[in-house]
Amino acid sequence: MDADNLVRMANRIGQFFEAMPDATEAAxxxxxxLKKFWDPRMRRALLAHVDRHGVDGLNAMVEVALERHRAVLD
Incomplete structure (x- = not known):
């Protein structure tokens, strides 16, 4: 799957959860x-993209979620 599309989709998810009052819970x-609804190949592709290109373009909430919960997503 195209990395730009994965970033776009992840950003939409991050934007949705940004409305939560507790940022830790939101992340x-x-x-x-991502774990429940994304295919493992999609998660791996997003993480590989972040490893290669950094977090530029990612919603701040998604960035925090990937940093704090990467082990769950691998």
């Missing part, structure tokens, strides 16, 4: 959503 929910 956990982003990671849980």
């Amino acid at each position: 956990e929910n982003v990671a849980q959503h």
Whole structure:
């Protein structure tokens, strides 16, 4: 899957959870959503993209979720 599309999709998820009052819980929910609803190949492709290109273009909530909960997503 195209990395730009994965970033776009992840950003939409991050934007949704940004509305939560607890940022820690929101980041956990982003990671849980990615784990539950994304195919493992999609998660691996997003993480590989971040490893190669950094977090530029990622929503801040997604960035936090990937940093804190990467082990859940691998």
